[in-house]
Amino acid sequence: MATPATPEALDGLTHDPYATYALLRESAPVRRVTGTDGNAAWLVTRYADVRDALADPRLSLDKAHALPGNYSGFALPPALDANLLNMDPPDHTRVRRLVVKAFTPGRTERLREPVRRAADELLDAVEEAGGGDLVAAYAAPLPVAVICDLLGVPATRRPDFRTWTDALVAPDPARPHRAKEAVVGLLGYFTALIAEKRERPGDDLLSDLIAVRDEDGGGRLSEDELMSLAFLILFAGYENVVQLIGTAVLGLLRHPEQLAAVRADPALLPGAVEEFMRHEGPVLLAIRRFPVEDVTIGGVRVPKGETVLLSPGSAGRDPDRFADPDRLDVTRDAGGHLALGHGIHYCLGAPLARMETTTALAALIERFPGLALAVPEEELRWRPSMRARGLLELPVVCRVGEKSPKNPLRDR
Template sequence: MSTDQDLPTDGLLTHPYAVYDRLRDSAPVHRITGPDGSPAWLVTRYGDVREALADPLLSLDKRHALPGGYKGFALPPALDANLLNMDPPDHTRIRRLVGRAFTTRRVEQLRVPIRQTADRLLDALGAHGGTDLIAAYAAPLPITVICDLLGVPDEHRRDFRAWTDVLVAPDPARPQAAKEAIVAMLGFFTQLLADKRKEPADDLLSDLIAVRDESDSAENGRLTEDELMSLTFLILFAGYENTVQLIGTAVLALLQHPDQLAALRADPTRLPAAVEEFMRYDGPALLAIRRFPLQDVTIGDVTVPAGETVLLSLAAADRDPRRFPDADRFDLGRDATGHLALGHGIHYCLGAPLARLETEIALAALLERLPDLKLDGDPDDLRWRPSLRARGLLTLQVTY
């Protein structure tokens, strides 16, 4: 079943899961007006979303969109040639080149440095008081980790955070801000690559530049210059933004469910499994990257014409009671494996091991260091990012 309907913006920003519940039951493949003002098909049931995520007939390449049908955010070619806009074989080639940097084994080597960063941030809070946990902890932790991994100098990290915030949640009152952020980021990455070429270091970006400079083309598994810059942008952007939001919503879920918080304090060894429930219950991405059918495809009982925009709701799928019984209940004892917060198929999140480890360590440090952590204020007054794609808190005021 499907009907034309605008996305209920207010409801999706404040109470997205209630909106998705209604859509999942009444019209699981639903014709809507998307966030960019263009028509799209919203898919909300777990089975349909999981199958679509791995369907090779659903392309990420914008060249397969109907002319004038997709009005998504435009990046310059030097930032747009990334994995989120690619299909095989280019996707396979680039993912293979960078994937070895994000294996579980290699990421595990970051455990001690991540914990040191977490402890340093918590030391700065003092023994007791109040703070915005997003600004003081959830944001600086992942930006420090990903910038250390890539080799981004300290003096540029604050600017990058500001540019990212503008792109994730553009201010309607400042329509030029996003364009200005893109211009600034392009200049930043151009200079960063030039500096790394002059003075290589023991970091991921220097390794990627070495791979790129072994050849002048993408033949034989190499990177083009645009692909190198776009990949750097994607790793920084996704490695920072998604983890910030996941840490924030995880802490909020624990503070709103004191019984679950107490159980986790009593047995911290449950943290790795708990991270899966945090992702399922309130993950950072409401929607997967848009897809474009290469031919007419059937999703559920609806035929979607070739070239139209398909939006796969990860958030709705992970609250589908057909897959997760009592899905709206936050339960750290649940088996949350199989959730789709990190995607599925060949486009499964490249940085998944790092996101899991950072969230686990961030929460472990909080549980150990701030035993009396409490939400400061009315939960109904929480402010969320004005984005229909990314789920995240603007602030999280706490006392400790």
């Protein structure tokens, strides 16, 4: 068995993930490491191995298959833990089937104009201020508004959701109570919201799920699964899009020739979003998995019950799959990237995430031809996380003297 790497050896996965992943792909593509929780895990970094493992039914998401003492992830209460990220078939199949219709490409496309209107309203404030932190002013409030509209969450409570999800995605070691407070806040809020929608259903996804749950007495969806679905839709649908918008904008500002290409031909944007996900997507490590039997990954035997960490972030930079992978190229065919997963656990909200990001970037590019970083790039701060890649802030300025083009949607 390979000797575990020390936690110090993994520092690069937080501070310089892509350089560290390049070394691992070359020297130890399936490597036993010591995670930040002090437990051992198998880190898989090559594209072919990650793709195969994501679809391997022998790698379970159910924590019941973990060896005792092998995994000590953050403990959620049952009412939030019974979600798709902890399920295997047949439960996963049953629950996913109930909600997948909410995220079809057709239904998502009908949301495009409302999302564009919300984007334009947020950019009005950015324009008036002459710039600011684009994460706080734009990348964060836009997806939270979309997801909260989808679930039927009142606008007055949306700032709470941003605070709670931020505390769970990047826990502060100096303030461990914040994550626990976020769980209590989310559980209490969804309990009250579900009770309210039972009394007064609305035209929203949560009301639809409550109806499914109540009509058959819980045969298709338990109460814990109902609440966990609402939690997962909010959490995953908000956080990943926030980070994707932020890193996509930074990628364009880092590479003016790529920004110029998208400005000259807006039809490149959908493909560019796939490239942003490949090049610097929000998910460095997929949700942990546990082999239900001894398995071989990339020629390495991984024992039953040990923790396996698959890296879509590393897979997207694998030169065996993508030519010149460290180069951002908005004209590249980035199809086949693993930022949204692969197999039965492929991202439920993929059509919505694509549409939101494409719409957000189009609105921003059209509005601000003079958009620029307000600080040197080396001063930008990133989330201190091995799992999620995202900016804490993105300070920008709109250069004085450059007029914004007329926006046909906003100026109707």
